[in-house]
Amino acid sequence: MKLLWYSTILLICAEAVFGEKYEASWDSLDSRPLPEWFDNAKIGIFIHWGVFSVPSMGTEWFWTFWNDGGEVTEYLKNNFPPYFSYQEFAKDFTAEFFNATEWAELFANSGARYVVLTSKHHEGFTMWPSSYSYSWNSKDLGPHRDIVGELGEAVRAANLTYGLYHSLLEWYHPLYQSEKSNNFITTEFPEKKSMPELYELVNNYQPAIIWSDGAWESPDTYWNATGFIAWLYNESPVKDFVVTNDRWGQSITCKHGGYYTCNDRYLPDGLQTKKWENAMSLDRYSFGYRRNAKLADYLSSQELITTVVQTVAYGGNILINIGPAHDGTINLIFQERLLDLGSWLSVNGEAIYDSNPWTQAQKDNLTSNVYYTTKEKYYYAIFLEWPKDSQLNELSLGSVIDLFNEGTIVTLLGYNSSLTWTNSSESIQISLPDLSNVSTRNAWVLKIEAA
Template sequence: MTWFQEAKLGIFMHWGAFSVPAWAEPIGELGTFDSEFWFAHCPYAEWYWNSSQIPGSPAFEHHRAVHGGRPYDDFLDEWWAERFDPDDLAQLFARAGARYVVPTTKHHDGITLWDAPGTGSRNTVHRGPQRDLVADLARAARAHGLRFGVYYSGGIDWHAGRRAVIRHEDEIDDHGRANESAYAAYALRQVRDLIQRYRPDVLWNDIGWPDLGLDDLPALFAEYREVVPEGVVNDRWDGTHSRRPSVRPDFRTSEYQANRQNEGDGAWENCRGIGFSFGYNQAEGPQHSLSVAGAVRLLADVVSRGGNLLLNVGPRADGTLPRTQREVLEGMADWMAVNSSAIHGSQPLGGVSPGDAPWLRWTRHGDHAYALIADAAGDVTLAHRSGLLDPTTAVRLYGGPVAAHTVPDGTLLHIGEVGELPVVVRFDVLG
């Protein structure tokens, strides 16, 4: 568990047959819309199968106009991954400061990215890319020093499970989630196969687990921890977030603005896309996506509050990253090359006050405190309790000493002009 809490940044990767139509309405972030409106206008391209089945929805009209309403599985045969370079991606993720990567191995469409038991030919080994994409990513990630995890949609499978169209969050448990014993056995066999084949460091389930398979979970987790002693399990096994005593997650999750109540004590992780979608969405532009500064500030905010950020990329069908996503990761790589000591292995710093004018977040690593500052000009007062920092030790990371002195409300820092991208000033901690 220690490695996970010290990692701070992971890369989520949503890739599938949905990357072929690659379309959703980019309305905004999860957690900021009414549920009925959300599903009809869903900005998640990986939910294309569901969105395109809701009559009158933008995805329904798009699917009819652009794709003639044809069967979803046609997209599997048009997903070729011909430019997929897992080593290039893993190297980029590592340079961006990620310590682990979690790709989708089966999303809600039920198509698996490995030759999963029970899928016949409906997987990427037999159709579409015709290769074991999970194995390719696992090998490349570990070759570049990254831990490797797996995402698995345990609760929803629109092929092997239920095919009812979901129009509201309340319908997920009623008729969206597959609860039958046959599907429970199917999903259990596949997750066990993932564990035995790939020894994943993170077991990341989504949308719960079949009701008639919940009693299997304690044995599954025991088996997993025997195979991967340092492996960690997320909280999305009983409904969206685990509630049963038998389901004991190692960390809790939030997503965009949803389930933010899970960002508290203990290990937690916020996941989101660089844009509003997890899967590649060709309707998104830079205006719908985080900038480099926005991504760095999000990371700093999450880390300053004790969490991890699982930042998602959605490759195109050919395996390449969209330009905006790659530019964000390249920008993060440049920033982390200088400032990673304020992120990796850090903890929240007590006795300080974050702020938004100027923008300010704090972390601590050992005897050092780090002030992450943006949107500042000239002198900046860093609010903290008396006696916490030694102002004579203020130094901008790889930028030399910074003039500072104690004031009644904290430390006055002569920082100069700072734009949207945070700079980091390190102090010795006195008490």
């Protein structure tokens, strides 16, 4: 099926670096410039959805927890007949309420610029009718639908960029287990199963992101990772705009790749030399949906906004994960958190999208919970807490003191008038407007225009 390309992808193509050919080596592949669209986008949505969404207990690693014993095993013993198999959950992965258009609208309203779907997690169940996953895919079982294709069309129609997560390993595939037990000397599993799936995904669905995972047990040479990425950058239909992460082998993560993810919920305390992404989840303990989660297990809207601000100030992108239920519904708490973020970005997104970290200061050196970004001639001071100790609503900033002179203009995004400020030897005191309805679930942005 030929995919429609929307304006987002057309703009991406204009940014591409043409003519360069990359060799199948990390030195060569790492020299490829990161397509600008990715750094500018800042915010993405991660979706963990699969057969593990049926039991929705523990985490998306339910199958391994089952085999390892413990709480999950006790749950199965008490609720399912003897000899029940994990594969039997697939018939209940029904997705009857899955509406790709509604999902895409929610993601767009959250302020996200890109979406990454788990096309296949470690359980091996593919969310598209893969030629390499016979009778263990979303077309043959469960919803009997091409989830990857449906969501891709809807995401692009909403002017968002579409990417796909893919697990290289499959926990209990006989070929993988056999080669693992023999220290990955032979490569039949990647050659006949996992890598053909990746080529199929790229050729059929043309994702702008390949988010690889599942290579922590094995070397990158087992997967021929550099060979695949060289094809991706040189010959594939997405070669001019695709981005890749760093999870291609046990010694590769956080060392090689288009950008770094390093580990789940990666949030360094400072600016990094390489573009990175914070792949985190609204559920503190799981990426997959959990029916038994407690309210305290979810990030609050304030915590989500804080994490977005910290991530972007330190030069990263944030990939915010949700786990839909087996029927295709998205938890109302997830929806609320995403829409709260979208409301905040509708006022303050100027300080987030297309911005750069301020190399002189990502965080203020005088007042805590103040972070900086910059764009063109502007500097943005994002403060996560309204000043509490000053009856004058006055915010003191230290890092920006050198930016201020008689011509400096300061405004508060969402507030029409410019603000007054005074200069001392150590700080700038900015008089904030008297906002009687200041929310405790928010953050504010000062826009500083240096003369």
